[in-house]
Amino acid sequence: MQKILAIYGSPRPKGNTTILLNHAVQGATEAGAQVGKIVLRDLKMSPCLEIYRCKETGRCVIQDDFQMIYDHLLSCQGLMMASPIFFYTVSAHTKILMDRCQSLWVKKYWIDKVPYGQWGPKRKGLFISVGATKGKKLFDGTLLTIKYFFDVLDMELWKALLYRGLDFEGDVLKHPEYLQEAYEAGKELTLTFT
């Protein structure tokens, strides 16, 4: 059975990215995946403290909920991550997780000495995001951040579902086509592993 990890990055329990990710989870589950859910707002996680004790083992030494996520991140075949756009990047919850994964960057490039840019992604990631405005560059910075975050996880950015003009909680429900797209993406991601 395919193991997929779904990471919820919004502070809102019924927010737009949460609703979209729930649809992707449903698609993945119906396609036969075993989906683990991580809701970042419910966890206690320190930001990266830049002490670099991870240089010894590739594992972050701060003992908090990141330790559980680390194991899930390493063992999943696919990742589905959703974050709203906050000031043209991901939410603080999501960014804290990303920065804690510097321990994985250290493992990959300093400990295992993988030559930079010379690796083939073994896993696939789906990224879902929404923003309130409609600017052409709304997702540009975030996509760069996600691309390099997925690189650390040995993942390719397989698909990004990006929606503009959604602000209030539940706005996305006015767009059943977006929900369908998220459902299909979850399903398709799972089927790429079979």
Ligand SMILES: Cc1cc2nc3c(=O)[nH]c(=O)nc-3n(C[C@H](O)[C@H](O)[C@H](O)COP(=O)(O)O)c2cc1C
């Ligand atoms: C702190 C904060 C910063 C935001 N920054 C932006 C932004 O830079 N651009 C934008 O289009 N929307 C911005 N928004 C609006 C959110 O992206 C929008 O409300 C989105 O629907 C929230 O997604 P969620 O319901 O999944 O949390 C911001 C909202 C908050 C609370």
